[in-house]
Amino acid sequence: MLGFLVKAKQRVVSANEKLxxxxxxxxxxxxxxxxxxxxxxxxxxxxxxxxxxxxxxxAVAGSILTGFVVFRLFFKKD
Amino acid sequence: MKxxxxxxxxxxxxxxxxxxxxTPINNWLIGIDYSSLSLYLLMFLVGISIGSDNRSxxxxxxxxxxxxxxxxxxxxxxxxxxxxxxIFVTRYSIKELMAVGAGYGYYSLSSIIIKNNHSDALGVVAxxxxxxxxxxxxxxxxxxxxxxGKIAPICSGGATSMDTTLPIxxxxxxxxxxxxxxxxxxxxxxxxxxxxxxxxxx
Numbered sequence: 001m002l003g004f005l006v007k008a009k010q011r012v013v014s015a016n017e018k019l020x021x022x023x024x025x026x027x028x029x030x031x032x033x034x035x036x037x038x039x040x041x042x043x044x045x046x047x048x049x050x051x052x053x054x055x056x057x058x059a060v061a062g063s064i065l066t067g068f069v070v071f072r073l074f075f076k077k078d
Numbered sequence: 079m080k081x082x083x084x085x086x087x088x089x090x091x092x093x094x095x096x097x098x099x100x101t102p103i104n105n106w107l108i109g110i111d112y113s114s115l116s117l118y119l120l121m122f123l124v125g126i127s128i129g130s131d132n133r134s135x136x137x138x139x140x141x142x143x144x145x146x147x148x149x150x151x152x153x154x155x156x157x158x159x160x161x162x163x164x165i166f167v168t169r170y171s172i173k174e175l176m177a178v179g180a181g182y183g184y185y186s187l188s189s190i191i192i193k194n195n196h197s198d199a200l201g202v203v204a205x206x207x208x209x210x211x212x213x214x215x216x217x218x219x220x221x222x223x224x225x226x227g228k229i230a231p232i233c234s235g236g237a238t239s240m241d242t243t244l245p246i247x248x249x250x251x252x253x254x255x256x257x258x259x260x261x262x263x264x265x266x267x268x269x270x271x272x273x274x275x276x277x278x279x280x
Contacts, residue, residue: 012130016123016126016127016130019123020120020124020127023119023123024087024186024190025086025087026090026116027117027120027186027190028087028088028091028094028186028189028190028205029090029093029094030094031091031094031189031190031193031198032091032095032096032098033094033095033097033098033103033104034098035094035095035098035198035201035202036094036096036097036098036100036104037098037099037103038098038198041198041199041202042099044199048199048202048203048206049206051167051169051170051203051207052178052202052207053206053210054163054166054167055160055163055178055179055203055207056207056208056214058160058163058179059155059156059160059179059182059207059211059236060159060214060215060234061159062154062155062156062158062160062162063151063152063155063156063230063233063234063236064226064230065159065226066151066152066154066155066158066233067148067152067155067230067231067232067233067234068227068229068230069151070147070148070150070151070229071227071228071229071230074144074147075144075227075228075229076227
């Protein structure tokens with residue numbers, strides 16, 4: 001009986017994972033549609049891309065540095 | 079979501095881009111608020127997924143308080159880094175850049191939330207920026223572990239440290255960092271929608 005419940009739960013969970021995947025596919029497709037039809041964004045795609053790149057660099061660099069501090073202070077064993 | 083999943087997701091976005099560019103489909107859809115509705119649905123499904131994931135519960139049980147310092151480091155480090163970048167950016171405010179950074183690599187959800195709560199353009203920036211964060215981590219995790227300690231690749235991976243970047247992190251930092259990496263990714267994945275929405279609400 002319990003096994004049946006566990007199995008049923010597993011089925012719901014895996015169906016849910018699939019639903020999430022499809023929902024994300026659909027939403028990103030729709031996002032593409034609305035951006036593709038927006039001339040202003042298409043024309044500035046390269047500058048938006050550059051902005052995205054430097055934000056990523058900043059975010060990663062900052063995270064690495066704080067990660068380094070936490071490692072030295074709390075995790076390093078010697 | 080494995081790497082193959084990322085490629086498929088981006089293909090859907092690209093396909094949409096082409097369809098939107100060369101067909102009038104967007105004109106039919108204007109006026110229908112499908113994206114807020116589907117976002118609510120998505121958030122609900124993601125909630126179920128996290129709640130039913132046994133790993134989250136086990137992670138909580140085996141929780142060593144020290145491990146919580148890692149996601150904290152990621153959140154603070156990302157904020158500091160993005161703040162520094164914002165000095166050189168005039169087009170967007172620090173708030174907008176912070177919201178992009180707070181995707182922590184979880185590009186599908188963060189870009190959809192930012193598109194809905196802010197604008198299409200910033201949504202694109204969020205999508206690209208968080209994909210790039212994942213790619214940088216995949217490429218540089220081994221070097222980060224050597225020069226900046228074994229926590230650095232985890233922080234760099236952000237929310238992706240529970241799936242796409244977990245293998246490379248485990249290889250770079252060692253097996254004993256697999257569980258911290260997993261817990262870190264789960265915590266950030268849960269926090270992304272809250273932090274992004276919170277930042278945009280100002």
